[in-house]
Amino acid sequence: MSETVKVPTMAEYLAEGKKPEVLFWVGCAGSFDDRAKKITKAFVKLLHNANVDFAVLGTEESCTGDPAKRAGNEFLFQMQAVTNIEVLNAYEIKKVVTACPHCFNTLKNEYPVLGGDYDVMHHTQFLKSLLDEGRLKVEGGKFKGKRITFHDPCYLGRANNVYEAPRDLLRKLEVELVEMKRCKRNGLCCGAGGAQMFKEPEPGDKDVNVERTEDALEVKPDIIAAGCPFCNTMMTDGVKSKEKEKSVEVLDVAELIANAQDL
Amino acid sequence: MLQYIPNILFILILGVGIGYFTKNIRKVIRNIRLGKDVERSNNKKERFKNMLMIALGQSKMVRRPISGILHVVVYIGFIIINIEVLEIIIDGILGTHRIFAFLGGFYDFLIASFEVLALLVLVGVIIFWTRRNIIKLKRFWNPEMKGWPKNDGNLILYFEMILMTLFLVMNAADLQLQELGADHYSKAGAYPISQIISPLFNGMSELSLIILERTSWWLHIIGIIIFLNYLYFSKHLHILLAFPNTYYGDLNPKGELDNLEAVTNEVKLMMDPSADPFAAPVDDDQTEGEPEKFGASDVTDLNWVQLLNAYTCTECGRCTSECPANQTGKKLSPRKIMMDTRDRLKEVGDIIDKNGSFVPDGKELLNDYITPEELWACTSCNACVETCPVSISPLSIIIDMRRYLVMEQSAAPSDLNNMMSNIENNGAPWPFNQMDRLNWSDE
Numbered sequence: 001m002s003e004t005v006k007v008p009t010m011a012e013y014l015a016e017g018k019k020p021e022v023l024f025w026v027g028c029a030g031s032f033d034d035r036a037k038k039i040t041k042a043f044v045k046l047l048h049n050a051n052v053d054f055a056v057l058g059t060e061e062s063c064t065g066d067p068a069k070r071a072g073n074e075f076l077f078q079m080q081a082v083t084n085i086e087v088l089n090a091y092e093i094k095k096v097v098t099a100c101p102h103c104f105n106t107l108k109n110e111y112p113v114l115g116g117d118y119d120v121m122h123h124t125q126f127l128k129s130l131l132d133e134g135r136l137k138v139e140g141g142k143f144k145g146k147r148i149t150f151h152d153p154c155y156l157g158r159a160n161n162v163y164e165a166p167r168d169l170l171r172k173l174e175v176e177l178v179e180m181k182r183c184k185r186n187g188l189c190c191g192a193g194g195a196q197m198f199k200e201p202e203p204g205d206k207d208v209n210v211e212r213t214e215d216a217l218e219v220k221p222d223i224i225a226a227g228c229p230f231c232n233t234m235m236t237d238g239v240k241s242k243e244k245e246k247s248v249e250v251l252d253v254a255e256l257i258a259n260a261q262d263l
Numbered sequence: 264m265l266q267y268i269p270n271i272l273f274i275l276i277l278g279v280g281i282g283y284f285t286k287n288i289r290k291v292i293r294n295i296r297l298g299k300d301v302e303r304s305n306n307k308k309e310r311f312k313n314m315l316m317i318a319l320g321q322s323k324m325v326r327r328p329i330s331g332i333l334h335v336v337v338y339i340g341f342i343i344i345n346i347e348v349l350e351i352i353i354d355g356i357l358g359t360h361r362i363f364a365f366l367g368g369f370y371d372f373l374i375a376s377f378e379v380l381a382l383l384v385l386v387g388v389i390i391f392w393t394r395r396n397i398i399k400l401k402r403f404w405n406p407e408m409k410g411w412p413k414n415d416g417n418l419i420l421y422f423e424m425i426l427m428t429l430f431l432v433m434n435a436a437d438l439q440l441q442e443l444g445a446d447h448y449s450k451a452g453a454y455p456i457s458q459i460i461s462p463l464f465n466g467m468s469e470l471s472l473i474i475l476e477r478t479s480w481w482l483h484i485i486g487i488i489i490f491l492n493y494l495y496f497s498k499h500l501h502i503l504l505a506f507p508n509t510y511y512g513d514l515n516p517k518g519e520l521d522n523l524e525a526v527t528n529e530v531k532l533m534m535d536p537s538a539d540p541f542a543a544p545v546d547d548d549q550t551e552g553e554p555e556k557f558g559a560s561d562v563t564d565l566n567w568v569q570l571l572n573a574y575t576c577t578e579c580g581r582c583t584s585e586c587p588a589n590q591t592g593k594k595l596s597p598r599k600i601m602m603d604t605r606d607r608l609k610e611v612g613d614i615i616d617k618n619g620s621f622v623p624d625g626k627e628l629l630n631d632y633i634t635p636e637e638l639w640a641c642t643s644c645n646a647c648v649e650t651c652p653v654s655i656s657p658l659s660i661i662i663d664m665r666r667y668l669v670m671e672q673s674a675a676p677s678d679l680n681n682m683m684s685n686i687e688n689n690g691a692p693w694p695f696n697q698m699d700r701l702n703w704s705d706e
Contacts, residue, residue, distance in 0.1 A: 006704075026700070028693065030703075033693075037706065044704075058700055062690030063686045063691050067682055067692050068686055071679045072664075072667070072668055073669045074526045074558075074666055075530065075670060078523075078526050078530040080690070109516050109519035155518050158648075159645055160516050160517075161516070188587055188644075189644035193643050194642045198682035198692055199639070201591075202636055205592030206592060208590075208591050212587075
């Protein structure tokens with residue numbers, strides 16, 4: 001994916017004496033993980049497409065501290081949080097959008113008590129609002145009629161009760177949206193949360209992502225839609241372990257919308 | 264004088280029963296208060312609504328329709344039949360018989376509803392027993408259910424079966440006596456269910472019927488008093504504690520973990536360039552003595568809501584059956600986290616009872632009850648919290664114990680230590696340079 005996308009930084013905005021409408025919090029996965037970078041790019045294209053005035057922190061962004069907090073390292077979490085909040089407050093950030101439900105949850109719920117109070121949105125919520133405002137067009141395009149199932153990220157769904165925004169977007173793509181047996185508040189975890197992404201699982205008889213992929217494959221989808229870079233990795237690995245990668249794709253909601261329009 | 268012996272005996276049994284129960288409930292309250300303080304007095308309206316909806320209204324029970332509806336039936340039966348217990352208690356104290364009989368038609372209606380409910384409860388409880396023992400639903404056969412927890416579950420069901428049967432037999436004998444025109448057994452009440460049993464006692468003498476009726480009456484009320492006192496020793500305390508537990512439940516989004524203020528103070532000090540590193544601590548509530556312990560290794564490190572959670576858990580196992588780690592064969596069972604917490608809390612309470620105050624017994628919640636392997640298997644997905652019918656959060660205990668492991672013992676799995684040192688050094692959980700964060704834009 002060797003295409004350059006224009007991404008303004010907060011530092012550039014400040015130099016020009018401007019303030020963006022929204023800060024795009026890219027997150028560590030979105031910045032460094034090869035698979036997640038594609039999601040980041042797709043989302044940026046959508047932002048440009050909808051003429052959203054946005055900026056990123058770039059090299060001034062740092063891990064929100066979510067995996068540290070969930071691993072029990074409250075010190076490290078708070079160090080990260082306080083540092084990030086200093087940067088965010090210095091830029092007088094009001095509104096933040098992120099494509100990672102873990103960043104979303106932490107910024108939205110765990111930063112306010114430490115002095116960082118922002119209007120935080122998950123990218124599916126933000127895209128939905130752009131759609132509602134008529135700024136973004138979501139059309140079926142090449143996914144029209146495809147069978148798609150949405151895997152609820154725990155930190156978007158149960159953790160924050162956001163179930164409909166990603167589904168509303170998918171419906172707009174004129175796809176056949178099919179629900180897994182366990183969905184929404186009963187959705188099964190992909191296995192990555194609570195810092196599990198960064199460690200080997202405890203001994204057991206199965207990997208969580210395989211269990212969840214089986215849920216998804218049961219409804220015979222063409223595409224498994226995700227809304228989280230970690231879920232995306234887990235589900236992609238799960239599909240591979242079931243040797244279905246030729247027939248089933250795992251794509252982020254933002255990618256689906258961007259690809260549908262060949263952005 | 265002799266005629267008052269039953270009244271005196273009754274009052275004595277009732278007094279001892281209620282007295283012993285009160286004593287034990289005080290112990291439960293004292294034990295819960297061993298927990299740390301946590302703010303749960305805000306938003307009284309929402310809390311009250313939660314209690315009405317979740318505890319009284321059973322809104323989360325019925326998410327699983329079969330067990331949910333059966334539970335509602337048994338629950339309604341339990342509550343309404345208690346009106347009859349009120350009559351029994353008054354009769355017992357005053358030596359009257361069916362003192363509410365003067366209500367006439369309404370009394371008939373009451374007794375008839377009690378009977379129908381008693382039958383429904385009996386059927387419900389038999390189905391519950393079948394699900395546990397014949398169908399053997401997986402969640403009732405997890406490793407933590409071996410021994411006492413399994414027997415406890417069945418004992419409760421036997422109690423209810425016996426109480427309902429005694430109630431119906433008592434009424435059936437009463438009906439026979441009413442028809443015989445026996446002294447004191449004036450015609451009162453309607454008996455839609457016991458009239459079916461009643462013919463079994465046809466041809467019995469009046470005396471035998473009186474003995475049967477009195478025996479059922481006494482066993483029924485004594486059974487209820489025993490059951491009341493059994494609660495303390497059982498998972499069945501949820502019939503009382505579900506109410507405060509849903510009231511004091513966490514109102515924040517499930518994704519929000521609490522903030523450790525002790526850490527905040529230290530972090531602020533570390534980050535404040537004007538702070539004098541050699542200044543004496545000017546701490547608020549944390550005066551001299553030991554610095555505060557981070558996280559939890561024993562029950563007294565947990566907050567009182569977590570301890571209330573532990574006493575409230577009725578071991579239904581919905582949490583464990585929804586847990587992704589448990590479903591894939593890991594050792595973690597959220598129900599076991601709650602049971603271990605309760606068992607350890609009871610143990611700590613017993614030590615206090617014996618010695619007047621807590622004396623270290625060389626045991627802790629961590630390791631002696633809950634192993635790090637269980638704690639590290641959690642994905643923090645909140646499935647257990649979402650599904651609990653009485654607003655228990657096993658996750659909050661897991662996180663507090665992880666905090667102890669990491670911040671007090673530096674005992675995280677090595678993969679996590681790598682992740683954390685990456686965050687510390689370069690602001691990402693992977694070893695990438697923070698200066699490369701925007702490279703994706705022109706790759």
